[in-house]
Amino acid sequence: MSEPLLKVENLTKHYALGLGFLKKSIPVVRAVEDVSFSVQAGETLCIVGESGCGKSTIARLLMRIVEPTSGRVLIDGTDIAGLKRKALRAWRRRMQMVFQDPYSSLNPRLTAGQIITEPVDNFERLTRSQRKSLAADLLGKVGMSAEMMHRLPSELSGGQRQRLGIARALALQPSLIIADEAVSALDVSVQAQILNLLMDLQQQMGIAFIFVSHDLSVVEHIGHRVAVMYLGRIVELAPCDALFAKPVHPYTEALIAAAPVPDPTRVRLEVPVEGEVPSPINPPSGCAFHPRCPLAVERCRLEVPLLVPMADGRVVACHVRAPASHIPAEPPTAEKRSLAPVAQPHHFS
Numbered sequence: 001m002s003e004p005l006l007k008v009e010n011l012t013k014h015y016a017l018g019l020g021f022l023k024k025s026i027p028v029v030r031a032v033e034d035v036s037f038s039v040q041a042g043e044t045l046c047i048v049g050e051s052g053c054g055k056s057t058i059a060r061l062l063m064r065i066v067e068p069t070s071g072r073v074l075i076d077g078t079d080i081a082g083l084k085r086k087a088l089r090a091w092r093r094r095m096q097m098v099f100q101d102p103y104s105s106l107n108p109r110l111t112a113g114q115i116i117t118e119p120v121d122n123f124e125r126l127t128r129s130q131r132k133s134l135a136a137d138l139l140g141k142v143g144m145s146a147e148m149m150h151r152l153p154s155e156l157s158g159g160q161r162q163r164l165g166i167a168r169a170l171a172l173q174p175s176l177i178i179a180d181e182a183v184s185a186l187d188v189s190v191q192a193q194i195l196n197l198l199m200d201l202q203q204q205m206g207i208a209f210i211f212v213s214h215d216l217s218v219v220e221h222i223g224h225r226v227a228v229m230y231l232g233r234i235v236e237l238a239p240c241d242a243l244f245a246k247p248v249h250p251y252t253e254a255l256i257a258a259a260p261v262p263d264p265t266r267v268r269l270e271v272p273v274e275g276e277v278p279s280p281i282n283p284p285s286g287c288a289f290h291p292r293c294p295l296a297v298e299r300c301r302l303e304v305p306l307l308v309p310m311a312d313g314r315v316v317a318c319h320v321r322a323p324a325s326h327i328p329a330e331p332p333t334a335e336k337r338s339l340a341p342v343a344q345p346h347h348f349s
């Protein structure tokens with residue numbers, strides 16, 4: 001098995017709220033809790049879950065927009081926390097981000113051409129003609145004509161602006177693009193165009209994607225593997241087909257059941273998920289999903305379930321559906337137990 005492009009180990013982010021008062025304990029938002037996964041070159045890993053479950057925080061941690069409370073992020077086996085200036089710059093070229101709202105993430109005073117060549121200009125000074133041909137090339141890659149390089153973002157449609165955001169992300173020829181709700185602001189037909197564009201670019205350029213979304217139909221369309229998050233933790237990580245065909249975690253099942261079904265021949269699952277997502281400041285004990293889970297037993301209230309590898313390559317954290325005793329191979333040693341959350345790398349042709 002080749003070294004994954006990206007490896008995330010036990011990543012945790014707690015946000016302290018305020019400074020505390022008279023020795024009172026400071027409330028802490030447990031935004032991301034002990035999250036581990038890996039991404040292979042050219043693969044799309046989707047991260048899904050309800051609002052507030054920690055999806056965007058993971059994206060920000062990977063981009064080092066925020067620093068982790070604990071845990072590691074490794075690119076080609078190198079921990080990015082330890083990188084010195086030069087190596088950090090090189091790493092920054094390899095990971096780019098596409099944001100949800102292409103309008104607010106694009107400088108309204110710059111032309112499309114300036115916006116997409118700016119990242120390269122930051123690394124190496126381009127001549128005027130180099131800039132122009134780079135802009136034309138990048139616009140071509142995202143299906144826009146070269147004349148568009150003279151337009152301002154306000155003169156473009158939402159879909160064109162998102163293409164521009166993608167062209168800017170492509171400028172430095174990254175190995176990995178993190179797309180945070182990259183199509184949520186667009187009409188459904190434009191969403192499909194942008195998703196198809198991303199998949200074409202992946203085929204042509206071998207780019208890996210981490211695709212953060214709350215929209216399961218988008219995830220089903222684009223994902224190779226899917227990590228389902230609940231209150232800061234991954235509860236199930238599975239190949240996309242397997243996840244949609246047979247969700248194992250009751251929360252995954254409930255999410256799929258609640259999503260609109262675009263394919264009328266597909267049977268809708270009947271698992272009610274009641275109540276609100278609890279607060280990440282004071283999460284429930286044991287499995288955080290237990291107060292909403294129709295299958296919960298006493299153990300769920302007491303013990304945080306570990307992610308257990310299943311025979312079909314997925315990992316699931318559920319005392320009922322994937323109790324630790326279901327591990328198919330030899331029983332885990334203490335060391336393997338602590339490594340259990342790391343997703344098994346998965347190859348896709």
Ligand SMILES: Nc1ncnc2c1ncn2[C@@H]1O[C@H](COP(=O)(O)OP(=O)(O)OP(=O)(O)O)[C@@H](O)[C@H]1O
Nearest residue numbers: 015029031050051052053054055056057058214280
């Ligand atoms: N800077 C911050 N300070 C304090 N709490 C924060 C901060 N950023 C995020 N949070 C909290 O961390 C939790 C996870 O937030 P995050 O934005 O990662 O969730 P999300 O799954 O991306 O949600 P959405 O789908 O609504 O964007 C939320 O409870 C959020 O309020």
